[in-house]
Amino acid sequence: MTNAKLGDALRVLGLDGAAARVYLALLDVAPAPLGAVAAATGLDGAELDAAYGALVDAGLASAAKDGGDVVAPVPPAAGLEILARHRAAEVEESRIAVGGAFDSFRRQRLAAYNDDLVEVVTGDAIGPRMRQAWASAREQIRQFESPPYFPLSSATDDSLATLARGVRQRVVYSRDSLEHPGHLRDVIEPCVQAGEQARTLPSVPVKLVIIDEAYALVSLSIEQADVHNTMLVVQPCGLLSALVALFELSWQSAVPFPGRAARPGGLPPADRRLLWLLAGGAGDDVIARELGVSRRTFFRRLQILMARAGAANRFQLALQAQRSGWL
Structure with a gap:
């Protein structure tokens, strides 16, 4: 390990820069008098005493002989355990403090904060936002799929590209999706053959896409008018948790759709x-x-x-x- 990395490791454990320099000098020149350590580090007087005292308190150094001026590092196992526990306690205290501060902020400014939890996307902005969603997925996409469909010519290609990246994709299709002209042949079958896990229900409660655990896209479509011109983007909150639970409940009751593992059995x-x-x-x-x-x-x-x-x-x-x- 280089001196720079060792110095960084000691600082992570709570030792300041001066103590780290003294410890590195001890590894180079000890056992040696404190004067030799001072010469190696450029520290003297109170600064040297404080840095060396910090190492003694941490269980990393001690006098080689009782009352002597010769010093040396000591086996660090016990001292490092103590330092690690102290740092863990400090991190936990910091976590509690930061979390408490945010909770206080949320209670005091709940109304303003909630304004950012749901974003409304309309018109021509819907297509780019949907493409961005598919591109941002890292682990899983969950989807309720039914007409009407936003006219996005690249939607199937985006889905296939996401599957090719290894992102798990689970889709519950409504019966209307299967009956939509050409949709089974041009959209559903290619995605299923590429690895999509698909199931069907007579109807789905809402048009929905959930990207990982990060956010959800909810379509506000008007089926009777075949209009899809408004979409909600829901950030992590109770509503997102409810949408995830709704999908998982529907998934359990949906009928599995044949996947790429199905054996053709000689059928055309x-x-x-x-x-x-x-x-x-x-x-x-x-x-x-x-x-x-x-x-x-x-x-x-x-x-x-x-x-x-x-x-x-x-x-x-x-x-x-x-x-x-x-x-």
């Missing part, structure tokens, strides 16, 4: 998509539209799958598809 992509839509609760007309076929062709494919699985109805088909690794 169109048949796998058919089963995915069935599992998500999509209606017959929607499934036929997503497959690009007529209702008659859809029912024929469904009957073929049921026969292949040995299922008498759609419920049995779902069970057999799960067992066969089709879902």
Whole structure:
């Protein structure tokens, strides 16, 4: 270890610069008279006595002989333990003091402080803020997903890039998401195949994105008008905790969506998509539209799958598809 690093370590333990210089000199010249230490450090008189006394009090140095002028460092284990405990106590006192001061500030200026907990983003500012959110994620993104959708052409690419960085992504899709034209093929399937963990519910309570434990984006959309022009950014507070709890509760009750671990089992992509839509609760007309076929062709494919699985109805088909690794 260099002298600079050792000096920094001693200062971290609570010894001042003068005491650190004396200790370094002791390691170089001891056992030696205090005069030799003074010459090595450039300290003398009261300053030298105070620095050396601090080392003795810390259990790092002592006279080599009782009453003698020759001094030397001593094994530091006991002294370092004492210093470490003192520093830990000081840090704890500081933590309590700073925390108490902030709590006092929050009580006295609660109204003003709360103004910063929820930010309103509108119009053209929504797109850049959403992209920034995906780019800032480090560990996990949790999302409720449903129409209407903000017209952000790069949304799927941003999600795929986030998955590629190793960020865990859990999404609960509403049935409307599955039934939205082209959304399953162009958005959901690519993300699921890239590693997204997806589940479905008949509906989700709110359009929501939670970035790590840092903040949440909440859409104030008007579904009837297909408008998505206002978004809330919620910072850490009781509301954010409630949104996290809401997501986790919904996640537990949602139906798992097939992931990239599912085995294709020899099924064509169109048949796998058919089963995915069935599992998500999509209606017959929607499934036929997503497959690009007529209702008659859809029912024929469904009957073929049921026969292949040995299922008498759609419920049995779902069970057999799960067992066969089709879902």
